[in-house]
Amino acid sequence: MSEYRGMFKVGECAKYYNTEDAKVVHEEPKGVDIHNVHVHDAVVVGAGLAGMFAALEIKKAGYDVACLTKVFPTRSHSGAAQGGIAAALANLEEDHVEWHFFDTVKGSDYLGDQDAIELMVKEAPRIIYEYEHMGVPFSRTPDGKIMQRYFGGHVKDFGRGKPVLRACMAADRTGHVLLHTLWEQCVKHQVRFYSEFFVLSLIIKDGKCIGVTAWDLINGGIHVFQAKAVVLATGGYGRCFSITTNSHANTADGLSLAMRAGLPLEDMEFVQFHPTGLAGSGILLSEGARGEGGYLINDLGERFMKRYAPDKMELAPRDVVSRAEWSEIEAGRGIGGQQYVYLDLRHLGAEKIKERLPQVRELAMKFAGVDPIEEPVPIQPTAHYSMGGIPTDIRCRVLADGKEKWLEGLWAAGECACVSVHGANRLGTNSLLDASVHGKRAGKDVVAYLSTNPVFEVLPEDAAEPAIKEVEWVLNSNGPERPAELRKILQENMYTLCGVFRDQEKLEKMYEIIKDLQKRYKNIHIEDRGTKFNTHLMEAIELGHLLETAEVIVASALNRTESRGAHYRTDYPKRDDDNWLKHTLAWRTEEGVKFDYKPVVITRFKPEERKY
Amino acid sequence: MAEYTFRIFRYDPEKDETGRIQEYRFEPEPGWTVLDALNYIKWNLDGSLTYRRACRHGICGSCGMTINGKNGLACETQLKDLGTTVVTIEPLRGFPVIKDLVVDMEPFYDKLYAIKPYLITKTPPPTDKERLQSPEDRKKLDGKYECILCGCCTSSCPTYWADKNFLGPNALLKAARFLFDSRDEGFEERVNAIDDKHGIWRCHTIFNCVEACPKELNPTQAIVDLRKLMLRGRL
Numbered sequence: 153m154s155e156y157r158g159m160f161k162v163g164e165c166a167k168y169y170n171t172e173d174a175k176v177v178h179e180e181p182k183g184v185d186i187h188n189v190h191v192h193d194a195v196v197v198g199a200g201l202a203g204m205f206a207a208l209e210i211k212k213a214g215y216d217v218a219c220l221t222k223v224f225p226t227r228s229h230s231g232a233a234q235g236g237i238a239a240a241l242a243n244l245e246e247d248h249v250e251w252h253f254f255d256t257v258k259g260s261d262y263l264g265d266q267d268a269i270e271l272m273v274k275e276a277p278r279i280i281y282e283y284e285h286m287g288v289p290f291s292r293t294p295d296g297k298i299m300q301r302y303f304g305g306h307v308k309d310f311g312r313g314k315p316v317l318r319a320c321m322a323a324d325r326t327g328h329v330l331l332h333t334l335w336e337q338c339v340k341h342q343v344r345f346y347s348e349f350f351v352l353s354l355i356i357k358d359g360k361c362i363g364v365t366a367w368d369l370i371n372g373g374i375h376v377f378q379a380k381a382v383v384l385a386t387g388g389y390g391r392c393f394s395i396t397t398n399s400h401a402n403t404a405d406g407l408s409l410a411m412r413a414g415l416p417l418e419d420m421e422f423v424q425f426h427p428t429g430l431a432g433s434g435i436l437l438s439e440g441a442r443g444e445g446g447y448l449i450n451d452l453g454e455r456f457m458k459r460y461a462p463d464k465m466e467l468a469p470r471d472v473v474s475r476a477e478w479s480e481i482e483a484g485r486g487i488g489g490q491q492y493v494y495l496d497l498r499h500l501g502a503e504k505i506k507e508r509l510p511q512v513r514e515l516a517m518k519f520a521g522v523d524p525i526e527e528p529v530p531i532q533p534t535a536h537y538s539m540g541g542i543p544t545d546i547r548c549r550v551l552a553d554g555k556e557k558w559l560e561g562l563w564a565a566g567e568c569a570c571v572s573v574h575g576a577n578r579l580g581t582n583s584l585l586d587a588s589v590h591g592k593r594a595g596k597d598v599v600a601y602l603s604t605n606p607v608f609e610v611l612p613e614d615a616a617e618p619a620i621k622e623v624e625w626v627l628n629s630n631g632p633e634r635p636a637e638l639r640k641i642l643q644e645n646m647y648t649l650c651g652v653f654r655d656q657e658k659l660e661k662m663y664e665i666i667k668d669l670q671k672r673y674k675n676i677h678i679e680d681r682g683t684k685f686n687t688h689l690m691e692a693i694e695l696g697h698l699l700e701t702a703e704v705i706v707a708s709a710l711n712r713t714e715s716r717g718a719h720y721r722t723d724y725p726k727r728d729d730d731n732w733l734k735h736t737l738a739w740r741t742e743e744g745v746k747f748d749y750k751p752v753v754i755t756r757f758k759p760e761e762r763k764y
Numbered sequence: 765m766a767e768y769t770f771r772i773f774r775y776d777p778e779k780d781e782t783g784r785i786q787e788y789r790f791e792p793e794p795g796w797t798v799l800d801a802l803n804y805i806k807w808n809l810d811g812s813l814t815y816r817r818a819c820r821h822g823i824c825g826s827c828g829m830t831i832n833g834k835n836g837l838a839c840e841t842q843l844k845d846l847g848t849t850v851v852t853i854e855p856l857r858g859f860p861v862i863k864d865l866v867v868d869m870e871p872f873y874d875k876l877y878a879i880k881p882y883l884i885t886k887t888p889p890p891t892d893k894e895r896l897q898s899p900e901d902r903k904k905l906d907g908k909y910e911c912i913l914c915g916c917c918t919s920s921c922p923t924y925w926a927d928k929n930f931l932g933p934n935a936l937l938k939a940a941r942f943l944f945d946s947r948d949e950g951f952e953e954r955v956n957a958i959d960d961k962h963g964i965w966r967c968h969t970i971f972n973c974v975e976a977c978p979k980e981l982n983p984t985q986a987i988v989d990l991r992k993l994m995l996r997g998r999l
């Protein structure tokens with residue numbers, strides 16, 4: 153037994169690899185010819201909660217569905233969610249769907265569409281039970297029901313009461329268990345996955361979406377997927393910012409593909425920042441760190457929250473704390489004048505930290521190399537959730553004009569879509585719910601559509617032309633600019649100029665920077681010119697998506713001259729319902745970003761000031 | 765920090781006959797992980813370096829690799845914890861290499877599919893309610909359900925190197941996650957796959973997999989528990 157322990161001598165293991173196999177398994181490079189056309193009733197782009205729920209629903213109804221994803225399904229970023237998924241199950245105490253409804257409307261700063269919110273909160277309990285029946289290992293109450301915990305913004309009695317136990321949970325791995333269980337069900341029902349396929353474009357013909365093109369990362373080569381129905385579920389776009397809780401894969405692909413197909417995006421100015429991201433990376437430290445009594449400290453050693461929320465101090469809502477941190481940083485009181493402050497847990501003592509905050513400690517140690525028992529943890533606001541996205545109706549049909557006209561054949565769900573249930577600000581634990589409910593609803597609507605027996609449209613000759621052009625351009629690019637450097641400039645500036653605090657000057661500057669980067673992007677080069685597993689190619693194409701999407705975020709932020717929810721303009725610090733109780737629709741055009749608006753759907757709760 | 769030497773396994777299927785080690789030298793910043801170092805190389809020194817990554821905080825399971833001879837997640841491994849400034853990074857062994865640090869995980873996933881990795885039930889669930897499960901029964905899943913499918917365990921298993929049909933620690937752990945779930949009724953359907961010469965009886969309980977698992981799970985214990993369950997089931 154012992155002879156195998158301690159693994160190998162370093163560097164000696166090459167003989168255990170089988171590079172020969174690789175050649176046999178994977179065929180010769182295929183360049184960028186179209187050599188594969190696949191036909192499926194439906195194609196789902198993305199395998200997070202939204203994508204897999206949609207695919208499963210379609211497959212269960214007996215249709216042939218393909219799920220395309222650039223990372224293996226269980227590597228999607230839904231798996232990173234820790235806290236929980238909201239539903240008024242009332243497993244431990246009184247709770248009502250109506251209370252959840254109210255909290256979500258209020259949380260959205262009254263910009264959420266109330267018809268969509270009502271549907272979502274009503275479907276919430278059923279979707280949780282469905283997850284349980286699929287096998288999700290939820291934590292349990294003493295009497296064997298699904299365990300629920302508190303989460304910011306979820307309270308009793310239409311905002312008047314105490315916090316309520318509403319977040320269904322599996323320890324601190326809620327997203328992980330939901331994602332893995334959905335994948336297991338997809339395996340069971342034999343959903344056809346195309347893993348590590350990077351979708352490059354939507355195929356639109358006569359105002360109808362009839363398929364997508366994708367790059368096969370492993371083998372190289374462009375594939376055309378012909379379908380009667382296409383669902384976009386590509387997730388968030390936190391990678392527009394340098395400091396983010398999002399995965400490297402969250403690069404706004406779905407949004408810019410939609411824009412390239414002529415679609416508008418809705419409410420892109422609303423990006424939620426979480427106050428406790430590990431400095432440098434933005435990795436999320438849970439609310440618990442503040443909840444258990446952690447202090448926030450500036451360079452002078454002060455608990456600076458006394459200036460911003462003297463009563464609640466560190467326990468003030470996320471956006472208030474994020475803004476307080478940023479005020480300190482802008483005033484030069486970040487640690488050593490840098491863009492971070494300290495989260496100090498030391499006074500809690502080793503025992504309490506180990507017992508109550510093991511996860512926070514582990515994250516700080518593993519990812520920042522800091523043990524909170526001995527040292528304060530450097531933290532900064534981190535881009536966390538993107539409220540805006542591809543406009544859809546409540547059946548998840550993508551709206552070509554952003555208002556009512558469906559782009560036939562196209563649906564969107566999850567973080568890339570804007571229904572809108574989160575309005576100007578998402579409540580914690582509502583986004584896993586959104587992705588699940590709308591993933592399922594999109595799947596259902598696709599099934600309804602397919603049951604009317606639409607025909608496969610004839611693929612145009614040049615269906616893959618834009619995709620081929622893009623890949624060929626990047627593969628042969630030999631300009632002076634490096635994609636990684638352009639991306640860094642974009643992300644760092646987005647964080648400081650279009651972050652927690654915005655004003656006209658900053659945003660105009662940011663817009664100029666993006667325009668300049670877009671020019672420079674035309675002159676990039678990449679260092680990997682192969683066709684097999686070319687991640688440099690992929691990163692370069694993703695950068696194109698980030699640049700286009702960031703442009704719309706900035707333009708929308710510049711356009712909205714008020715402060716609401718997560719969008720805070722220091723030059724317009726008040727919410728302005730008279731002029732701005734409406735959704736932004738933004739089109740990216742050759743002549744810049746064009747705007748239109750649509751009214752917020754208000755059914756039950758009239759706008760009031762959002763106070764906590 | 766001091767200057768580090770990164771010795772990284774490179775293999776380009778379109779150019780190379782076989783793998784080679786390439787060296788990069790630079791001074792990393794304090795607090796950097798192995799993934800930060802790889803990103804630094806890719807974004808500043810050599811854009812062709814190829815590896816998988818996504819979440820960068822130890823939950824997606826993309827970045828399993830062999831770091832100074834030990835399997836682990838690049839994103840969770842602090843450089844300063846390696847105790848040396850010479851860092852050798854290689855792809856997970858036991859799987860075919862696609863390119864540089866990227867391996868073909870299909871053989872690994874295939875083993876998972878073999879054990880029917882999903883809850884199997886026959887009794888219909890209650891309508892509009894959850895099935896009940898006591899906290900004690902739920903506790904039996906702890907240490908099993910947290911797996912992130914990174915492959916570090918199966919890649920470290922000598923039995924797997926010798927027998928590519930061996931299900932491996934990961935698939936067996938996953939089987940245990942279902943077989944010990946009070947809600948599961950799939951014993952008969954799963955048993956054939958695991959109660960086999962390529963299944964639980966093949967493992968030599970060498971514990972390599974336990975040492976390799978970045979999530980501190982214990983596939984060996986799961987295998988031992990499964991054996992007990994099989995013996996009981998057979999009676």
Ligand SMILES: Cc1cc2nc3c(=O)[nH]c(=O)nc-3n(C[C@H](O)[C@H](O)[C@H](O)COP(=O)(O)OP(=O)(O)OC[C@H]3O[C@@H](n4cnc5c(N)ncnc54)[C@H](O)[C@@H]3O)c2cc1C
Pocket residue numbers: 197198199200201202203220221222223225228229230231232233234235236237238326327349350351352385386387388397398399401402405406436536537565566567568580581582583584585587
């Ligand atoms: C750290 C963290 C913690 C969170 N905690 C919570 C929480 O506790 N509760 C809560 O409700 N929400 C939480 N959220 C938010 C929530 O996790 C997400 O909003 C939600 O999971 C998004 O799901 P999705 O299916 O839309 O996207 P994702 O899960 O991100 O999936 C996107 C999919 O699209 C694919 N894709 C993208 N582009 C392409 C392309 N070009 N080609 C092919 N495939 C592509 C990807 O491969 C992936 O499969 C958290 C988020 C983060 C980052």
Ligand code: SF4
Pocket residue numbers: 920921922923924932933966967968969970971972973974983984987
């Ligand atoms: S204990 Fe069994 S499964 Fe784990 S490494 Fe050893 S032989 Fe493989």
Ligand code: SF4
Pocket residue numbers: 910911912913914915916917918933934937976977978979980981983
């Ligand atoms: S058991 Fe551990 S090492 Fe094996 S795949 Fe799961 S998380 Fe990775």
Ligand code: FES
Pocket residue numbers: 816817818819820821822823824825826827828837838839840
């Ligand atoms: S990048 Fe996700 S586990 Fe390392």
